[in-house]
Amino acid sequence: MPELPEVETVRRGLTPVLEGARLTHVRINRPDLRFPFPERFVERLEGARVERIDRRAKYLLAPLSTGETWITHLGMTGRFTLDGRQLGEFEEPAPIAGKHEHFSACAERDGRTRIGFADARRFGFMGLIPTAEVETHPWFAGLGPEPLGDGFSGAHLAEAFAGKKQTIKVSLLDQRIVAGLGNIYVCEALFRARISPLVAAGAVSRPRLERLATQVRAVLDDAIAAGGSTLRDFANAEGGQGYFQHRFDVYGREGQPCRGEGCTGVVRRIVQGGRSTFYCPSCQRR
DNA sequence: ATTACGTCCTGTCGGC
DNA sequence: TGCCGACAGGACGTAA
Numbered sequence: 001m002p003e004l005p006e007v008e009t010v011r012r013g014l015t016p017v018l019e020g021a022r023l024t025h026v027r028i029n030r031p032d033l034r035f036p037f038p039e040r041f042v043e044r045l046e047g048a049r050v051e052r053i054d055r056r057a058k059y060l061l062a063p064l065s066t067g068e069t070w071i072t073h074l075g076m077t078g079r080f081t082l083d084g085r086q087l088g089e090f091e092e093p094a095p096i097a098g099k100h101e102h103f104s105a106c107a108e109r110d111g112r113t114r115i116g117f118a119d120a121r122r123f124g125f126m127g128l129i130p131t132a133e134v135e136t137h138p139w140f141a142g143l144g145p146e147p148l149g150d151g152f153s154g155a156h157l158a159e160a161f162a163g164k165k166q167t168i169k170v171s172l173l174d175q176r177i178v179a180g181l182g183n184i185y186v187c188e189a190l191f192r193a194r195i196s197p198l199v200a201a202g203a204v205s206r207p208r209l210e211r212l213a214t215q216v217r218a219v220l221d222d223a224i225a226a227g228g229s230t231l232r233d234f235a236n237a238e239g240g241q242g243y244f245q246h247r248f249d250v251y252g253r254e255g256q257p258c259r260g261e262g263c264t265g266v267v268r269r270i271v272q273g274g275r276s277t278f279y280c281p282s283c284q285r286r
Numbered sequence: 287a288t289t290a291c292g293t294c295c296t297g298t299c300g301g302c
Numbered sequence: 303t304g305c306c307g308a309c310a311g312g313a314c315g316t317a318a
Contacts, residue, residue, distance in 0.1 A: 121295045
């Protein structure tokens with residue numbers, strides 16, 4: 001379930017365990033996820049100390065004491081688990097938790113915590129690149145601003161959207177324009193801003209773009225707050241039940257009444273760029 | 287250059 | 303119950 005708020009929630013769950021910890025018992029159970037694991041991946045992680053857990057867009061970054069940064073993208077179904085169980089005298093990490101766990105390690109600081117990474121669809125991936133080269137790496141060089149950072153505003157959207165004929169829905173999913181939004185939060189932000197997903201990005205007025213930027217931040221803040229309250233569940237094996245899902249206004253609500261104040265419309269589902277868009281045709285008119 | 291589409295992979299859910 | 307198609311929160315590669 002990883003869009004920006006979910007990745008941020010995972011980051012906050014991993015931080016207390018991984019920050020300052022040394023990685024041991026690193027293991028991979030297959031040669032690749034979406035991409036091959038890096039060369040000598042296990043050896044390069046083994047014994048390294050994790051300095052921090054950072055997030056950029058939907059990527060998790062763990063700068064290491066070795067001068068390299070361990071990078072994880074959760075794809076669609078990637079999940080970290082922390083079982084918190086002390087492995088005691090076991091030489092090897094605990095048995096594989098399910099057939100889709102492709103990576104595991106232990107974080108050793110005061111005690112030892114086992115970390116697993118499972119990804120059924122294997123759209124996720126991991127990388128290991130010199131920390132000094134992260135910003136210029138192809139995964140990061142072209143990313144737009146963080147939506148919760150200073151670089152994101154109505155003015156930024158106006159500049160990025162100028163002359164664009166692509167619909168605003170599809171444009172907001174473009175990570176080069178703003179980095180971290182996914183299908184759900186784009187739908188929700190457009191609803192909150194009362195902007196139709198069908199309009200051309202370049203045709204949206206400046207006041208509406210200001211409103212959109214405000215609502216993008218608002219929905220992400222709300223979702224992070226909701227995810228943050230379920231940190232523990234996320235970190236445990238059953239993770240993934242974000243609790244913001246109960247507050248969706250449009251996503252997954254096809255055929256249900258619009259929640260807009262005074263609106264009698266019904267939420268519709270259409271397909272744009274091959275992906276579902278949910279919106280209220282009554283209050284998102286242009 | 288921008289835009290559109292197919293692709294990677296597995297699991298789940300609804301309909302027949 | 304079983305089978306089949308549609309769909310799933312991402313991002314890349316290719317082609318128009």
